[in-house]
Amino acid sequence: MDRIRIVGGNALNGIIPISGAKNAALPLMIASLLTSDTLTLENVPHLADVEGLIRILGNHGVDIAVNGRREHQDGSYSRTVHFTCRTVADTTAPYELVSKMRASFWVIGPLLAREGQARVSLPGGCAIGTRPVDLFIEGLTALGAEMEIDGGYINAKAPKGGLIGARYTFPKVSVGATHVMLMAASLARGTTVIGNAAREPEVVDLANCLNAMGAKISGAGTSTITIEGVTSLSGARHRVLPDRIETGTYAMAVAMTGGDVTLSGTDITLLDTAIEAIRRAGAEVSAVEGGIRVIGHGDQIRPVDIVTEPFPGFPTDLQAQFMGLMTRANGVSHVTETIFENRFMHVQELARLGAKITLSGQTARIEGVTRLRGAPVMATDLRASVSLVIGGLAAEGETMVSRVYHLDRGFERLEEKLTRCGAIVERISD
Ligand code: UD1
Numbered sequence: 212m213d214r215i216r217i218v219g220g221n222a223l224n225g226i227i228p229i230s231g232a233k234n235a236a237l238p239l240m241i242a243s244l245l246t247s248d249t250l251t252l253e254n255v256p257h258l259a260d261v262e263g264l265i266r267i268l269g270n271h272g273v274d275i276a277v278n279g280r281r282e283h284q285d286g287s288y289s290r291t292v293h294f295t296c297r298t299v300a301d302t303t304a305p306y307e308l309v310s311k312m313r314a315s316f317w318v319i320g321p322l323l324a325r326e327g328q329a330r331v332s333l334p335g336g337c338a339i340g341t342r343p344v345d346l347f348i349e350g351l352t353a354l355g356a357e358m359e360i361d362g363g364y365i366n367a368k369a370p371k372g373g374l375i376g377a378r379y380t381f382p383k384v385s386v387g388a389t390h391v392m393l394m395a396a397s398l399a400r401g402t403t404v405i406g407n408a409a410r411e412p413e414v415v416d417l418a419n420c421l422n423a424m425g426a427k428i429s430g431a432g433t434s435t436i437t438i439e440g441v442t443s444l445s446g447a448r449h450r451v452l453p454d455r456i457e458t459g460t461y462a463m464a465v466a467m468t469g470g471d472v473t474l475s476g477t478d479i480t481l482l483d484t485a486i487e488a489i490r491r492a493g494a495e496v497s498a499v500e501g502g503i504r505v506i507g508h509g510d511q512i513r514p515v516d517i518v519t520e521p522f523p524g525f526p527t528d529l530q531a532q533f534m535g536l537m538t539r540a541n542g543v544s545h546v547t548e549t550i551f552e553n554r555f556m557h558v559q560e561l562a563r564l565g566a567k568i569t570l571s572g573q574t575a576r577i578e579g580v581t582r583l584r585g586a587p588v589m590a591t592d593l594r595a596s597v598s599l600v601i602g603g604l605a606a607e608g609e610t611m612v613s614r615v616y617h618l619d620r621g622f623e624r625l626e627e628k629l630t631r632c633g634a635i636v637e638r639i640s641d
Contacts, residue, residue: 213619215612215626217603218635219585222470222509225632227461229477229502230256230623231289231451234528235413237314238390239420239451240264243273243294244321245394246424248446255292255451259619260312265292267308267315271322272300288623295446299326306332306363312620313387319347319367320391323356324398327369333360346381346388353379354392354399374399376440380406384521389414389436396438397426403438410434411522412481416452423447455481457622459529460597462486462505463536464629466494467605469509472632475502484525485533491515492536509605512536514544514579521550531557531598538566539605540579547574557595560588564602564610585610590617597622604634611639 231254241264243250255261265275278291302322309315309332322329333344348358348365355375357368376399381388389409394417396403408414410432418431424447427439458477465472466489479486479498486496486503493513495506514537519527527550537544538561548554555575558568563586567578585608590596596617603610612618615638618625626636 212613212641213615214639214641215600215615215618216637216639217585217600217610217612219583219604219606219608219610221468221633221635223465223468223472223629223632223634224470226473226475227628227632228475229453229458232413232416232454232456233258233260233621234386234456235416236261236451237264238317238413238417239449240268240294241317241321242394242417242420242424243268244271244296244299244318245325245398246444246446247297249293249295250424250446251291251293251448253289253291253448253450255290256454256623257288257290258621258623259616260314260621263312264315267304267318268294270301270308271304271318272296272298302326302329304329304331309334316344316347317387317391319351319365320394323351323367323369324374324395327373329367331365331367333363333365346383346385347391350379350381350388350392351395353377354395354403372400376401376403376438378404378406381408384409386411386414390417393417393421393428393436393438396440397421397428397444399440401440403440405436405438406434408434408436409521412452412455420447420449423449453477453481456526456528456594458482458503459485459526460532460601461628462489462494462496462503463529463532464601464604465505465507466492466512467507467509467536467539467601469507470632471504471506473499473502473504477502479503482526484523485529488515488517488525488533492540510539512540512579514540514542516545518547519550527551527554528594530554531595532601534568534575534577535561535598535601537577538564538568538580538583538602540577542579544577544579545574546577549573556591557598560591560595560599561602563588564606566602582607584608587611587613590614593617593621597625600625600636604629
């Protein structure tokens with residue numbers, strides 16, 4: 212199993228190209244199940260989760276062609292992938308595939324809308340809380356589907372003639388359930404109005420792509436989304452939006468180590484709340500042409516309290532990284548997690564680097580220390596693992612991060628991007 216070795220202490224200087232967003236690419240890829248034409252996606256990141264979903268979609272009958280990767284001047288790659296699902300080969304998403312990645316559960320929406328039925332295993336994914344599927348069941352039921360749980364699977368069946376548009380308000384904001392409702396309602400008869408919809412930029416990206424395919428969706432990016440059903444969708448060409456979580460992660464890394472880095476190919480407006488928190492912590496962050504410039508001052512980090520919330524609040528996917536940054540602040544800060552239970556598994560690993568963190572319910576109290584010391588640590592989930600990398604970059608001596616397959620799920624060429632900016636980071640394959 213691969214490990215990542217980091218020797219901390221170097222400032223980061225240079226350019227880091229930001230990849231296409233994993234959390235946008237996954238639902239966009241799944242949307243290819245809605246049409247028999249080709250959906251072409253540009254800027255698809257090369258990640259374990261994307262490769263996993265390619266296998267899953269192949270199982271449902273999607274033909275996939277990947278254009279060669281081309282390296283650009285700033286070191287970025289862009290991958291264009293063509294997805295064609297002439298006919299759906301299988302409406303079952305088996306446990307072996309869905310258990311590896313929660314987002315693959317979302318195939319339930321397009322399969323149900325296009326084929327009138329789906330049998331999808333209950334999901335797996337990151338071990339961060341229980342992550343139920345009640346909102347998907349309620350939402351699809353509102354569109355007329357019969358939903359039944361049997362032996363670890365959900366059997367979903369649309370009424371004769373297909374799903375029916377309806378008004379449905381989510382009792383709780385869910386990104387995944389919003390994606391699924393957008394896809395399912397696009398091919399339903401009549402109009403659907405979703406209340407309390409997720410407002411994440413990835414939801415807007417999916418809606419834009421579906422509209423390019425012929426859907427009639429308005430209001431994406433607000434809490435109320437209206438979808439007028441159409442009888443069929445066509446192919447389209449769409450560029451995956453930049454990864455705001457990767458953007459925020461590297462911005463926090465620079466704030467932590469000090470240095471001057473331009474994050475290219477990204478957009479500051481995708482993560483206002485996180486940028487605000489990074490600025491309050493003392494780093495200078497500004498929009499520059501084609502990206503964001505971050506100037507960090509390393510040892511002068513100010514303590515900042517954050518609370519995770521659905522977009523536009525502080526993203527839960529940056530919580531661990533921000534906590535990493537706060538471990539070296541000049542004072543006490545608090546990080547409160549409101550989206551997922553049990554998303555503090557990085558706390559004990561950060562403690563191995565010398566961080567002083569105490570937990571009380573969903574709030575962590577972080578007492579900044581003047582120095583972190585390198586240590587062997589273990590990645591526990593995707594975002595937690597990158598907080599250990601950030602910690603390692605600022606720690607004295609060597610940090611060895613094991614179980615890096617978590618990182619590979621969501622961060623494209625992390626070692627290379629950091630090394631180009633002066634960090635000492637290497638992958639060790641045993
Ligand atoms: C997506 C992101 C993930 C991010 C999360 C929150 C992808 C591939 N993943 O995950 O990186 O951390 O949004 O921003 O885009 N919930 C229920 N019932 C349901 C569904 C969800 O109670 O049926 C709860 C969850 O347990 C959680 C909350 O709703 O507490 C938010 O989850 P959700 O927005 O659905 O997260 P995902 O879409 O799985």
